[in-house]
Amino acid sequence: MNAAGSASAAAAAGGRFEIQTPKSIRALRKTWELYRQADLGLRNHWYPICWAYELADGKPLAQKVLGEPIIVRRVDGKVYALEDRCLHRRVPLSYRFECFTKDTVTCWYHGFTYDWKTGVLRTILTDPACELIGKMAVKTYRIEEAQGLVFVFIGDIEPPPLADDVPLGFLDANRVAHGRRIKVDSNWRWACENGLDSTHVYIHRNSRIAGALDGIYPMGIAAKPDHAKLLDIRTGDGPKGLLDSLSENYEPIWSGDIGEATEVTSAQLKFGEELDLVIPSVGIWMPCGVSVFDFPKRGMSAYEFYVPIDKKSHMYFQISTKDDCPDLKEAAVFRRLVDDFWGPLVFDEFNGDDVMAREGLEDGYTNGDGWQQEYLTPNDIPVIAWRQLVSRYARGVQQIGSNGPRDGAGATAP
Ligand code: FES
Numbered sequence: 001m002n003a004a005g006s007a008s009a010a011a012a013a014g015g016r017f018e019i020q021t022p023k024s025i026r027a028l029r030k031t032w033e034l035y036r037q038a039d040l041g042l043r044n045h046w047y048p049i050c051w052a053y054e055l056a057d058g059k060p061l062a063q064k065v066l067g068e069p070i071i072v073r074r075v076d077g078k079v080y081a082l083e084d085r086c087l088h089r090r091v092p093l094s095y096r097f098e099c100f101t102k103d104t105v106t107c108w109y110h111g112f113t114y115d116w117k118t119g120v121l122r123t124i125l126t127d128p129a130c131e132l133i134g135k136m137a138v139k140t141y142r143i144e145e146a147q148g149l150v151f152v153f154i155g156d157i158e159p160p161p162l163a164d165d166v167p168l169g170f171l172d173a174n175r176v177a178h179g180r181r182i183k184v185d186s187n188w189r190w191a192c193e194n195g196l197d198s199t200h201v202y203i204h205r206n207s208r209i210a211g212a213l214d215g216i217y218p219m220g221i222a223a224k225p226d227h228a229k230l231l232d233i234r235t236g237d238g239p240k241g242l243l244d245s246l247s248e249n250y251e252p253i254w255s256g257d258i259g260e261a262t263e264v265t266s267a268q269l270k271f272g273e274e275l276d277l278v279i280p281s282v283g284i285w286m287p288c289g290v291s292v293f294d295f296p297k298r299g300m301s302a303y304e305f306y307v308p309i310d311k312k313s314h315m316y317f318q319i320s321t322k323d324d325c326p327d328l329k330e331a332a333v334f335r336r337l338v339d340d341f342w343g344p345l346v347f348d349e350f351n352g353d354d355v356m357a358r359e360g361l362e363d364g365y366t367n368g369d370g371w372q373q374e375y376l377t378p379n380d381i382p383v384i385a386w387r388q389l390v391s392r393y394a395r396g397v398q399q400i401g402s403n404g405p406r407d408g409a410g411a412t413a414p
Pocket residue numbers: 086087088089090091107108109110111112
Protein backbone atom coordinates (compact mmCIF):
# COMPACT_ATOMS: atom_id res chain seq x y z
CA MET A 1 0.00 0.00 0.00
CA ASN A 2 1.41 3.39 -0.84
CA ALA A 3 1.71 6.22 1.62
CA ALA A 4 -1.38 8.06 0.48
CA GLY A 5 -3.38 4.85 0.55
CA SER A 6 -2.25 3.91 4.03
CA ALA A 7 -3.04 7.44 5.12
CA SER A 8 -6.69 7.13 4.25
CA ALA A 9 -6.89 3.51 5.44
CA ALA A 10 -5.60 4.54 8.84
CA ALA A 11 -8.09 7.36 9.29
CA ALA A 12 -8.12 8.45 12.87
CA ALA A 13 -10.26 6.51 15.24
CA GLY A 14 -9.46 7.59 18.77
CA GLY A 15 -9.41 10.77 20.80
CA ARG A 16 -10.95 14.00 19.68
CA PHE A 17 -8.54 16.79 19.16
CA GLU A 18 -9.48 20.28 18.17
CA ILE A 19 -7.07 23.13 17.77
CA GLN A 20 -7.53 25.51 20.66
CA THR A 21 -7.82 29.15 19.68
CA PRO A 22 -8.20 31.18 22.87
CA LYS A 23 -8.79 34.89 22.40
CA SER A 24 -5.67 36.19 24.09
CA ILE A 25 -2.11 35.43 23.02
CA ARG A 26 -1.17 34.67 26.61
CA ALA A 27 -3.90 32.05 26.92
CA LEU A 28 -2.88 30.61 23.56
CA ARG A 29 0.70 30.17 24.74
CA LYS A 30 -0.51 28.15 27.71
CA THR A 31 -1.87 25.54 25.30
CA TRP A 32 1.67 24.56 24.27
CA GLU A 33 3.50 24.98 27.57
CA LEU A 34 4.71 21.36 27.72
CA TYR A 35 6.10 21.66 24.21
CA ARG A 36 7.93 24.83 25.18
CA GLN A 37 9.59 22.97 28.04
CA ALA A 38 10.68 20.05 25.84
CA ASP A 39 13.98 21.54 24.73
CA LEU A 40 15.69 18.16 25.15
CA GLY A 41 12.93 16.23 23.41
CA LEU A 42 10.12 13.87 24.43
CA ARG A 43 10.90 11.02 26.79
CA ASN A 44 9.48 7.50 26.41
CA HIS A 45 9.59 7.45 22.62
CA TRP A 46 11.58 5.65 19.92
CA TYR A 47 14.26 7.54 17.94
CA PRO A 48 16.55 6.58 15.08
CA ILE A 49 20.13 6.61 16.30
CA CYS A 50 21.98 5.67 13.09
CA TRP A 51 21.73 3.79 9.80
CA ALA A 52 22.28 0.04 9.85
CA TYR A 53 24.94 0.43 7.15
CA GLU A 54 27.05 2.40 9.63
CA LEU A 55 27.44 -0.69 11.81
CA ALA A 56 28.94 -2.96 9.18
CA ASP A 57 31.83 -5.29 10.14
CA GLY A 58 31.16 -5.03 13.88
CA LYS A 59 32.13 -1.38 13.99
CA PRO A 60 30.93 0.29 17.22
CA LEU A 61 29.41 3.76 17.06
CA ALA A 62 28.74 6.51 19.60
CA GLN A 63 25.87 8.99 19.44
CA LYS A 64 24.19 11.26 21.96
CA VAL A 65 20.37 11.06 21.84
CA LEU A 66 18.25 13.47 23.92
CA GLY A 67 21.38 14.27 25.89
CA GLU A 68 22.05 10.59 26.71
CA PRO A 69 25.45 9.29 25.53
CA ILE A 70 24.96 5.89 23.87
CA ILE A 71 27.17 3.36 22.09
CA VAL A 72 25.87 0.70 19.70
CA ARG A 73 27.37 -2.34 18.03
CA ARG A 74 26.11 -5.30 16.04
CA VAL A 75 26.90 -8.62 17.78
CA ASP A 76 25.87 -11.95 16.24
CA GLY A 77 23.59 -10.14 13.82
CA LYS A 78 21.71 -8.08 16.41
CA VAL A 79 22.35 -4.49 17.47
CA TYR A 80 22.94 -3.74 21.17
CA ALA A 81 23.21 -0.40 22.93
CA LEU A 82 24.88 0.65 26.16
CA GLU A 83 25.24 3.88 28.06
CA ASP A 84 28.50 5.48 26.98
CA ARG A 85 29.88 5.89 30.51
CA CYS A 86 32.24 3.65 32.41
CA LEU A 87 30.93 2.66 35.84
CA HIS A 88 34.34 3.30 37.37
CA ARG A 89 34.97 6.99 36.71
CA ARG A 90 32.21 7.85 34.22
CA VAL A 91 34.48 8.41 31.23
CA PRO A 92 32.96 7.82 27.79
CA LEU A 93 33.88 4.33 26.59
CA SER A 94 33.83 5.73 23.05
CA TYR A 95 36.79 8.04 23.65
CA ARG A 96 38.80 5.10 22.42
CA PHE A 97 36.81 1.99 21.56
CA GLU A 98 38.53 -1.19 22.72
CA CYS A 99 36.56 -4.27 21.65
CA PHE A 100 38.98 -7.19 22.19
CA THR A 101 36.23 -9.75 21.63
CA LYS A 102 33.09 -9.51 19.53
CA ASP A 103 30.76 -9.22 22.51
CA THR A 104 32.72 -7.02 24.94
CA VAL A 105 33.83 -3.44 25.22
CA THR A 106 36.72 -2.51 27.49
CA CYS A 107 37.23 0.88 29.05
CA TRP A 108 40.44 2.40 27.70
CA TYR A 109 41.30 3.92 31.11
CA HIS A 110 41.66 1.06 33.64
CA GLY A 111 40.26 -1.91 31.75
CA PHE A 112 36.70 -2.37 33.11
CA THR A 113 35.19 -4.75 30.54
CA TYR A 114 31.46 -4.93 29.77
CA ASP A 115 29.20 -7.36 27.94
CA TRP A 116 27.51 -5.71 24.94
CA LYS A 117 24.33 -7.79 25.34
CA THR A 118 23.72 -7.31 29.06
CA GLY A 119 25.95 -4.43 30.10
CA VAL A 120 27.31 -6.63 32.92
CA LEU A 121 30.86 -5.99 34.14
CA ARG A 122 32.55 -9.17 32.90
CA THR A 123 36.06 -8.48 34.17
CA ILE A 124 38.52 -5.77 35.09
CA LEU A 125 41.76 -6.28 33.20
CA THR A 126 43.80 -4.49 35.86
CA ASP A 127 41.99 -6.05 38.85
CA PRO A 128 40.67 -9.49 37.89
CA ALA A 129 39.84 -10.48 41.47
CA CYS A 130 37.64 -7.44 42.14
CA GLU A 131 34.40 -8.45 43.82
CA LEU A 132 32.36 -6.04 41.69
CA ILE A 133 32.84 -8.29 38.66
CA GLY A 134 29.53 -9.83 37.59
CA LYS A 135 27.61 -7.67 40.06
CA MET A 136 27.38 -4.36 38.22
CA ALA A 137 26.10 -3.37 34.81
CA VAL A 138 25.98 -0.28 32.64
CA LYS A 139 22.58 0.75 31.41
CA THR A 140 21.27 -1.06 28.32
CA TYR A 141 18.81 0.34 25.76
CA ARG A 142 16.08 -1.34 23.74
CA ILE A 143 16.84 -1.43 20.03
CA GLU A 144 14.73 -2.11 16.94
CA GLU A 145 15.69 -2.07 13.28
CA ALA A 146 13.40 -1.04 10.45
CA GLN A 147 13.79 0.36 6.93
CA GLY A 148 17.58 0.32 7.23
CA LEU A 149 17.53 2.43 10.40
CA VAL A 150 18.49 1.51 13.97
CA PHE A 151 15.99 2.83 16.54
CA VAL A 152 16.65 3.27 20.26
CA PHE A 153 14.02 3.69 22.98
CA ILE A 154 14.72 6.58 25.34
CA GLY A 155 12.63 6.25 28.46
CA ASP A 156 11.54 4.27 31.47
CA ILE A 157 8.28 2.62 30.43
CA GLU A 158 7.73 -0.62 28.55
CA PRO A 159 8.23 0.56 24.96
CA PRO A 160 5.13 0.78 22.81
CA PRO A 161 5.36 -0.59 19.25
CA LEU A 162 7.84 1.20 17.03
CA ALA A 163 5.01 1.77 14.55
CA ASP A 164 3.47 4.26 17.00
CA ASP A 165 6.54 6.50 16.81
CA VAL A 166 7.33 6.72 13.10
CA PRO A 167 5.56 8.73 10.39
CA LEU A 168 2.53 7.27 8.67
CA GLY A 169 3.41 4.77 5.96
CA PHE A 170 7.11 4.60 6.84
CA LEU A 171 7.00 0.90 7.72
CA ASP A 172 4.95 -0.13 4.67
CA ALA A 173 6.20 -3.55 3.61
CA ASN A 174 7.26 -2.74 0.06
CA ARG A 175 8.84 0.62 0.82
CA VAL A 176 12.57 0.91 0.25
CA ALA A 177 14.39 3.67 2.13
CA HIS A 178 17.81 5.17 1.76
CA GLY A 179 19.52 8.30 2.98
CA ARG A 180 21.97 9.88 5.35
CA ARG A 181 22.17 11.80 8.61
CA ILE A 182 23.86 15.10 9.42
CA LYS A 183 24.18 17.18 12.56
CA VAL A 184 22.36 20.52 12.48
CA ASP A 185 23.02 23.31 14.95
CA SER A 186 19.49 24.04 16.07
CA ASN A 187 17.02 22.76 18.61
CA TRP A 188 14.89 19.86 17.30
CA ARG A 189 11.64 21.84 17.54
CA TRP A 190 12.70 24.42 14.96
CA ALA A 191 13.32 21.51 12.61
CA CYS A 192 9.82 20.11 13.21
CA GLU A 193 8.29 23.53 12.71
CA ASN A 194 10.30 24.08 9.55
CA GLY A 195 9.35 20.65 8.23
CA LEU A 196 5.60 21.10 8.64
CA ASP A 197 5.39 24.82 7.96
CA SER A 198 4.11 24.54 4.39
CA THR A 199 4.17 28.21 3.51
CA HIS A 200 7.96 28.22 3.77
CA VAL A 201 7.86 26.95 0.20
CA TYR A 202 8.96 30.54 -0.39
CA ILE A 203 12.57 29.70 0.51
CA HIS A 204 12.55 26.87 -2.02
CA ARG A 205 11.23 29.00 -4.88
CA ASN A 206 14.54 28.96 -6.70
CA SER A 207 15.34 25.32 -6.04
CA ARG A 208 16.55 23.42 -9.08
CA ILE A 209 14.43 20.47 -8.08
CA ALA A 210 11.23 21.71 -9.69
CA GLY A 211 13.08 22.47 -12.89
CA ALA A 212 14.59 18.98 -12.88
CA LEU A 213 11.12 17.49 -12.65
CA ASP A 214 9.45 19.92 -14.98
CA GLY A 215 7.12 20.76 -12.14
CA ILE A 216 6.10 24.16 -10.89
CA TYR A 217 6.67 25.84 -7.59
CA PRO A 218 4.67 28.97 -6.96
CA MET A 219 6.45 31.76 -5.14
CA GLY A 220 4.37 30.92 -2.09
CA ILE A 221 1.14 29.39 -0.89
CA ALA A 222 -1.48 30.88 1.42
CA ALA A 223 -3.70 28.85 3.71
CA LYS A 224 -7.40 28.77 2.94
CA PRO A 225 -9.58 30.53 5.54
CA ASP A 226 -10.91 27.32 7.11
CA HIS A 227 -7.43 25.80 7.28
CA ALA A 228 -7.75 24.59 10.88
CA LYS A 229 -10.69 22.39 9.87
CA LEU A 230 -8.91 21.11 6.76
CA LEU A 231 -5.98 19.62 8.68
CA ASP A 232 -6.14 15.85 9.00
CA ILE A 233 -5.21 15.31 12.64
CA ARG A 234 -4.51 11.75 13.77
CA THR A 235 -4.87 10.89 17.45
CA GLY A 236 -6.10 7.30 17.30
CA ASP A 237 -4.06 4.10 17.20
CA GLY A 238 -0.74 4.35 15.40
CA PRO A 239 1.38 7.45 15.05
CA LYS A 240 -0.02 10.73 16.31
CA GLY A 241 0.37 13.70 14.05
CA LEU A 242 -1.24 15.73 11.33
CA LEU A 243 -1.43 15.78 7.55
CA ASP A 244 -1.64 18.98 5.56
CA SER A 245 -2.46 18.72 1.86
CA LEU A 246 -0.76 21.54 0.01
CA SER A 247 -2.86 21.17 -3.08
CA GLU A 248 -6.18 21.14 -1.19
CA ASN A 249 -5.58 23.42 1.78
CA TYR A 250 -3.75 26.30 0.12
CA GLU A 251 -4.00 28.78 -2.69
CA PRO A 252 -0.87 29.32 -4.78
CA ILE A 253 0.67 32.77 -4.89
CA TRP A 254 2.51 33.25 -8.13
CA SER A 255 4.24 36.53 -7.54
CA GLY A 256 4.62 39.28 -5.00
CA ASP A 257 4.61 42.99 -5.74
CA ILE A 258 6.61 45.15 -3.35
CA GLY A 259 6.22 48.34 -5.33
CA GLU A 260 8.69 50.38 -7.33
CA ALA A 261 8.09 48.02 -10.26
CA THR A 262 9.75 45.22 -8.29
CA GLU A 263 8.13 41.84 -8.52
CA VAL A 264 9.27 38.71 -6.69
CA THR A 265 8.46 35.40 -8.24
CA SER A 266 9.56 31.79 -8.55
CA ALA A 267 12.48 30.89 -10.77
CA GLN A 268 10.57 27.94 -12.14
CA LEU A 269 7.37 29.77 -12.89
CA LYS A 270 5.98 28.73 -16.25
CA PHE A 271 2.94 30.79 -17.11
CA GLY A 272 0.16 29.08 -18.96
CA GLU A 273 0.94 25.59 -17.78
CA GLU A 274 -1.42 23.64 -15.63
CA LEU A 275 -0.60 23.84 -11.95
CA ASP A 276 1.19 20.74 -10.71
CA LEU A 277 2.40 21.33 -7.21
CA VAL A 278 5.43 19.17 -6.55
CA ILE A 279 4.56 18.51 -2.89
CA PRO A 280 0.98 17.39 -2.36
CA SER A 281 0.99 16.44 1.32
CA VAL A 282 3.15 17.15 4.35
CA GLY A 283 2.79 15.34 7.68
CA ILE A 284 4.39 15.70 11.11
CA TRP A 285 4.42 12.83 13.57
CA MET A 286 5.40 12.37 17.20
CA PRO A 287 8.02 12.34 18.46
CA CYS A 288 9.96 14.08 15.65
CA GLY A 289 9.26 12.71 12.17
CA VAL A 290 8.03 14.29 8.96
CA SER A 291 6.47 12.67 5.90
CA VAL A 292 6.24 14.30 2.50
CA PHE A 293 4.18 12.07 0.26
CA ASP A 294 4.87 12.06 -3.47
CA PHE A 295 8.09 13.99 -3.09
CA PRO A 296 10.20 14.69 -5.02
CA LYS A 297 7.96 12.96 -7.53
CA ARG A 298 5.01 10.65 -7.60
CA GLY A 299 5.83 7.14 -6.40
CA MET A 300 8.45 8.45 -4.01
CA SER A 301 8.04 9.86 -0.51
CA ALA A 302 10.49 11.75 1.65
CA TYR A 303 10.77 11.09 5.37
CA GLU A 304 12.78 13.02 7.92
CA PHE A 305 13.60 12.64 11.61
CA TYR A 306 14.93 15.47 13.78
CA VAL A 307 16.46 13.66 16.74
CA PRO A 308 17.56 15.88 19.62
CA ILE A 309 21.28 15.48 20.38
CA ASP A 310 21.24 18.14 23.05
CA LYS A 311 19.38 21.41 23.55
CA LYS A 312 21.13 23.17 20.70
CA SER A 313 21.57 20.53 18.04
CA HIS A 314 19.73 17.69 16.36
CA MET A 315 20.56 14.78 14.10
CA TYR A 316 18.83 15.29 10.78
CA PHE A 317 17.88 12.02 9.07
CA GLN A 318 17.21 12.68 5.38
CA ILE A 319 15.42 9.73 3.84
CA SER A 320 14.29 9.15 0.30
CA THR A 321 11.89 6.26 -0.25
CA LYS A 322 10.26 4.46 -3.12
CA ASP A 323 6.68 3.68 -2.17
CA ASP A 324 6.25 0.29 -3.78
CA CYS A 325 9.45 -1.60 -4.52
CA PRO A 326 9.20 -5.34 -3.78
CA ASP A 327 12.09 -6.23 -6.10
CA LEU A 328 15.54 -6.40 -4.45
CA LYS A 329 17.41 -5.48 -7.63
CA GLU A 330 15.18 -2.49 -8.17
CA ALA A 331 15.78 -1.49 -4.55
CA ALA A 332 19.55 -1.56 -5.08
CA VAL A 333 19.18 0.62 -8.18
CA PHE A 334 17.02 3.04 -6.20
CA ARG A 335 19.66 3.34 -3.45
CA ARG A 336 22.30 4.19 -6.02
CA LEU A 337 19.97 6.76 -7.56
CA VAL A 338 19.56 8.38 -4.15
CA ASP A 339 23.33 8.47 -3.63
CA ASP A 340 24.13 9.84 -7.07
CA PHE A 341 21.15 11.98 -8.08
CA TRP A 342 18.55 12.75 -5.42
CA GLY A 343 21.11 13.16 -2.66
CA PRO A 344 22.90 16.16 -4.17
CA LEU A 345 19.66 17.68 -5.49
CA VAL A 346 17.39 17.13 -2.50
CA PHE A 347 19.58 16.50 0.55
CA ASP A 348 22.29 19.03 -0.24
CA GLU A 349 20.51 21.77 -2.16
CA PHE A 350 16.80 21.68 -1.36
CA ASN A 351 17.20 20.68 2.30
CA GLY A 352 20.12 23.07 2.58
CA ASP A 353 17.50 25.83 2.54
CA ASP A 354 15.72 24.10 5.43
CA VAL A 355 18.89 23.74 7.47
CA MET A 356 19.46 27.48 7.04
CA ALA A 357 15.91 28.15 8.30
CA ARG A 358 16.40 26.06 11.45
CA GLU A 359 19.72 27.62 12.27
CA GLY A 360 18.10 30.99 11.64
CA LEU A 361 15.39 30.21 14.22
CA GLU A 362 17.85 29.03 16.86
CA ASP A 363 19.10 32.27 18.33
CA GLY A 364 15.73 34.03 18.47
CA TYR A 365 14.10 31.24 20.49
CA THR A 366 16.87 29.52 22.42
CA ASN A 367 18.71 32.68 23.45
CA GLY A 368 16.14 35.34 22.68
CA ASP A 369 12.49 36.16 23.31
CA GLY A 370 10.97 34.18 20.44
CA TRP A 371 8.40 32.40 22.60
CA GLN A 372 7.07 35.71 23.93
CA GLN A 373 7.50 37.92 20.90
CA GLU A 374 6.68 35.75 17.88
CA TYR A 375 3.72 36.88 15.74
CA LEU A 376 2.02 33.84 14.33
CA THR A 377 -0.40 34.34 11.42
CA PRO A 378 -3.22 32.14 10.07
CA ASN A 379 -0.59 30.50 7.84
CA ASP A 380 0.98 29.15 11.04
CA ILE A 381 -2.07 27.09 12.07
CA PRO A 382 -0.18 23.78 11.48
CA VAL A 383 2.60 24.95 13.81
CA ILE A 384 0.03 25.79 16.49
CA ALA A 385 -1.71 22.44 16.00
CA TRP A 386 1.61 20.58 16.31
CA ARG A 387 2.56 22.36 19.52
CA GLN A 388 -0.82 21.62 21.06
CA LEU A 389 -0.81 18.01 19.90
CA VAL A 390 2.60 17.36 21.47
CA SER A 391 1.57 19.11 24.67
CA ARG A 392 -1.41 16.81 24.96
CA TYR A 393 -0.05 13.45 23.80
CA ALA A 394 3.70 13.36 24.60
CA ARG A 395 4.62 10.42 26.84
CA GLY A 396 7.02 12.61 28.79
CA VAL A 397 9.55 15.41 28.58
CA GLN A 398 13.27 14.67 28.65
CA GLN A 399 15.20 16.49 31.33
CA ILE A 400 18.84 16.66 32.26
CA GLY A 401 19.45 13.78 34.63
CA SER A 402 16.57 11.70 33.24
CA ASN A 403 19.16 9.02 32.69
CA GLY A 404 20.61 8.34 36.13
CA PRO A 405 23.45 5.84 36.33
CA ARG A 406 22.62 2.38 37.62
CA ASP A 407 24.88 0.78 40.15
CA GLY A 408 23.14 -2.48 40.90
CA ALA A 409 23.17 -5.83 39.20
CA GLY A 410 20.19 -6.95 37.20
CA ALA A 411 20.44 -5.22 33.86
CA THR A 412 18.95 -7.55 31.32
CA ALA A 413 19.61 -8.02 27.67
CA PRO A 414 17.41 -5.85 25.48
FE1 FES B 1 36.82 3.20 33.04
FE2 FES B 1 38.50 3.42 35.05
S1 FES B 1 37.28 4.96 34.16
S2 FES B 1 38.09 1.71 33.85
